[in-house]
Amino acid sequence: RCENLVEVYFQLQQQVMAASTELGPELLARLLERFNEVLSSLVKSSFLVEKQPPQVLKTQTKFQASVRFLLGPRLLKAAPKPYMVRADMVTEKQARELELSNYSNTLSESTGEILHNTVALETNPTSGNCCANFKNVLLKKIKRCERKGSESVTEEKCAVLFSTNVTLTPSNISIHLQVLSLPIVVIVHGNQDNNAKATVLWDNAFSDIDRVPFVVAERVPWDKMCDTLNLKFMAEVQTNKGLLKEHYFFLAQKIFNDHSASPEDFQSRHVSWAQFNKEILPGRGFTFWQWFDGVLDLTKRCLKSYWSDRWV
Amino acid sequence: RCENLVEVYFQLQQQVMAASTELGPELLARLLERFNEVLSSLVKSSFLVEKQPPQVLKTQTKFQASVRFLLGPRLLKAAPKPYMVRADMVTEKQARELELSNYSNTLSESTGEILHNTVALETNPTSGNCCANFKNVLLKKIKRCERKGSESVTEEKCAVLFSTNVTLTPSNISIHLQVLSLPIVVIVHGNQDNNAKATVLWDNAFSDIDRVPFVVAERVPWDKMCDTLNLKFMAEVQTNKGLLKEHYFFLAQKIFNDHSASPEDFQSRHVSWAQFNKEILPGRGFTFWQWFDGVLDLTKRCLKSYWSDRWV
DNA sequence: TCGTTTTCCGGGAAGGCAA
DNA sequence: TTGCCTTCCCGGAAAACGA
Incomplete structure (x- = not known):
C-alpha cells in the first residue's frame, strides 16, 4: 500500500535527522538529496488515472474521466485553496517526449481544446479519496498530425495528459504531477467509429506494458x-x-x-x-x-x- | 433616391456658407445646427437591413443577413480601416426602448451571444453597394425573458440590432448607426418550429407599419x-x-x-x-x-x- | 406528477480537400 | 474523378426544469 511507503519514508527521514550530528555534513546533504528524490518519485507515481476517458473519443461529445492522487489524503492535509488539475490533449509525439523525460517536461501546447478542462483535486470526506472528477468534459476540436502516406486519421493515437502542481504539506515541497491516459483515437463522426475501434483493439491487445508511447507491433x-x-x-x-x-x-x-x-x-x-x-x-x-x-x-x-x- | 437628397443637402449648405457673411452670426449658427440635424437623420435612415435574418431562428444553426448603408459610397469615400458592423440579439423590451429613444441609445447587453457578429462595412467596387455581409453568423444561446402566465417561449419576439460608428468623410461628423431586423422567434429545437411560425405569421400579417416594437392586435x-x-x-x-x-x-x-x-x-x-x-x-x-x-x-x-x- | 423546454447525440447529406 | 474527412443539421430520446 502506497501510504505505508510514505510512512516508512518519514520514519527513515526522522531517524536520519536524529542522527544528523553524528553524520558528517557532507554525508547528511547527500542523504537529504536522496530523500527528496525518493519522495518525489513516490509521490509522482501515486498520481493515477482512475477512470480512463473513452479510447474512441468523438469531438463535440461529452465524456468523463477522473484522476486520483493516492497520497493526497496524507500529504495535502491543509490545503487553503484546492489544487486544480488540467486535462489536455497531447499527440503521440508529445506523449513520447513526456515519457522519455520521465514526466519532468511541461506541456507547451495541446493538440485540441478541451472544454471544462480544469477541475479541483478534492478529498472526498466519506471515502477519503483524493480525486479530480472530470464530469462535463468535451473535446471541441482536434488538430490532426501530418500523417505519412496511407495512414488514416483513425490510426492516429493521442492521449489526455492530466497535470497539476501541488505543494506537499509537511515538507513544503512543490511537485509537478503528470499522468497520461491510455491512447485515444479521436473521431469527428460516427462513420469513423469502426476504424477507430480497430486501432484501439489492436493497441490494447498487442502493446507491451512498458513501451514507448504508443508503439505496437505491426x-x-x-x-x-x-x-x-x-x-x-x-x-x-x-x-x-x-x-x-x-x-x-x-x-x-x-x-x-x-x-x-x-x-x-x-x-x-x-x-x-x-x-x-x-x-x-x-x-x-x-x-x-x-x-x-x-x-x-x-x-x-x-x-x-x-x-x-x-x-x- | 437617397443620394440625390444628400446632393441637395450639400448644395444648400454651400450656398449658405457662401452667404455666410451676409447672414448674422447668430442666424448662421442656427442654420448650421439645423443642417447637422438634417444630415444626421438622413444618414441614419439610409442604414437598412438588406437581407433579414430568418424570423424563426434556431440556436446553434448558421444563418445569414446583411445590412446596407445607402450613403456609404458617397460619404465614406476614403476610409483608412473599414468600419465594423456588429449584430446583437435584443429583447422586445430593448427594441422598444431603442425605438422610443429614436435609436440614440446604445445597447448595454444583448440577450444572446452571436458568433462572428462583427463584419466589415465594405463598398463593393463593381456594384458600388456599401454593405456588411453576415455570412457565417450563428446564435449560440438565447437568454429567455421571464414570461407571464401561459406565454410560451415561441411567442417571445426578439430582433437583431445592427450597429456601427462611422465618421463621414467630408464633414468629419461621427455618427452612430443602428437598425433593427424584423421580429424574430428563437427556437432551440425543430419541435418548436410550428409554434414559432404561427407567431411570425400573426405578426407579419397583423402588425401596423409604425407600431412600437412589437405590439400586434390580439x-x-x-x-x-x-x-x-x-x-x-x-x-x-x-x-x-x-x-x-x-x-x-x-x-x-x-x-x-x-x-x-x-x-x-x-x-x-x-x-x-x-x-x-x-x-x-x-x-x-x-x-x-x-x-x-x-x-x-x-x-x-x-x-x-x-x-x-x-x-x- | 405532467407539460414544456432544452440538451445530447446518431447518422444522413453535403461540402471541402487532396490524390 | 474518387475517396477521405469534416461540417451541418434534422429529429428522436432523454434530461432538466417548472407549475
Whole structure:
C-alpha cells in the first residue's frame, strides 16, 4: 500500500535527522538529496488515472474521466485553496517526449481544446479519496498530425495528459504531477467509429506494458489474434460461449485470403495490421475488421439467444 | 433616391456658407445646427437591413443577413480601416426602448451571444453597394425573458440590432448607426418550429407599419385571417389556385368550434391569437394552426398536382 | 406528477480537400 | 474523378426544469 511507503519514508527521514550530528555534513546533504528524490518519485507515481476517458473519443461529445492522487489524503492535509488539475490533449509525439523525460517536461501546447478542462483535486470526506472528477468534459476540436502516406486519421493515437502542481504539506515541497491516459483515437463522426475501434483493439491487445508511447507491433501471431477476437466476441455479445476451432479456421481463411492451407498452417502464421484493417477483402467493400465488427453487431442484436450452436 | 437628397443637402449648405457673411452670426449658427440635424437623420435612415435574418431562428444553426448603408459610397469615400458592423440579439423590451429613444441609445447587453457578429462595412467596387455581409453568423444561446402566465417561449419576439460608428468623410461628423431586423422567434429545437411560425405569421400579417416594437392586435377580423391563410397557402404549396369560400367556411367552423353559424355570420367575427394557436381543438391534440400547418405540409408534399379541384 | 423546454447525440447529406 | 474527412443539421430520446 502506497501510504505505508510514505510512512516508512518519514520514519527513515526522522531517524536520519536524529542522527544528523553524528553524520558528517557532507554525508547528511547527500542523504537529504536522496530523500527528496525518493519522495518525489513516490509521490509522482501515486498520481493515477482512475477512470480512463473513452479510447474512441468523438469531438463535440461529452465524456468523463477522473484522476486520483493516492497520497493526497496524507500529504495535502491543509490545503487553503484546492489544487486544480488540467486535462489536455497531447499527440503521440508529445506523449513520447513526456515519457522519455520521465514526466519532468511541461506541456507547451495541446493538440485540441478541451472544454471544462480544469477541475479541483478534492478529498472526498466519506471515502477519503483524493480525486479530480472530470464530469462535463468535451473535446471541441482536434488538430490532426501530418500523417505519412496511407495512414488514416483513425490510426492516429493521442492521449489526455492530466497535470497539476501541488505543494506537499509537511515538507513544503512543490511537485509537478503528470499522468497520461491510455491512447485515444479521436473521431469527428460516427462513420469513423469502426476504424477507430480497430486501432484501439489492436493497441490494447498487442502493446507491451512498458513501451514507448504508443508503439505496437505491426504484425502478431495469428493465434494471439484469435484469442483477442474471441475475448472481444464474448465481451461484445455478452456470452460465455467462445469461438471454436472451426470459427478460427474460417476467420483465418478470410483474413489471409487462403483457402488451401490447413488449420495447423494458420497456427504459426502472423497477421499484420494491414491485413486486419487496411486491406479491402477481395470482392468486398470492407476490411476484415469491418466485417468482423459487423458480425459482432448482428450477433449481439439478433442472434444472441441462438448463439449456442452454430453460425455463418 | 437617397443620394440625390444628400446632393441637395450639400448644395444648400454651400450656398449658405457662401452667404455666410451676409447672414448674422447668430442666424448662421442656427442654420448650421439645423443642417447637422438634417444630415444626421438622413444618414441614419439610409442604414437598412438588406437581407433579414430568418424570423424563426434556431440556436446553434448558421444563418445569414446583411445590412446596407445607402450613403456609404458617397460619404465614406476614403476610409483608412473599414468600419465594423456588429449584430446583437435584443429583447422586445430593448427594441422598444431603442425605438422610443429614436435609436440614440446604445445597447448595454444583448440577450444572446452571436458568433462572428462583427463584419466589415465594405463598398463593393463593381456594384458600388456599401454593405456588411453576415455570412457565417450563428446564435449560440438565447437568454429567455421571464414570461407571464401561459406565454410560451415561441411567442417571445426578439430582433437583431445592427450597429456601427462611422465618421463621414467630408464633414468629419461621427455618427452612430443602428437598425433593427424584423421580429424574430428563437427556437432551440425543430419541435418548436410550428409554434414559432404561427407567431411570425400573426405578426407579419397583423402588425401596423409604425407600431412600437412589437405590439400586434390580439384579435383580428376573420376575413383578414382568411386572406392571410390564403396567401400562406398559395405561397407554401406553390400554387395559384387559392382557397375558396367553402374552405373558409370549413376553417371557420373549425377555429370557432361552431357548426351552426352561417358563412355570413363568420364574416363579421373576430378571431383571437388564443383561438389561432393557443387553445387545443376539442378532441384533438393540437391547435388550429398546428392542424393547418400540417395540412399545408401534406398538400405541399403529396397533393400538389391534385390541388385543382377539391380537398378534405 | 405532467407539460414544456432544452440538451445530447446518431447518422444522413453535403461540402471541402487532396490524390 | 474518387475517396477521405469534416461540417451541418434534422429529429428522436432523454434530461432538466417548472407549475
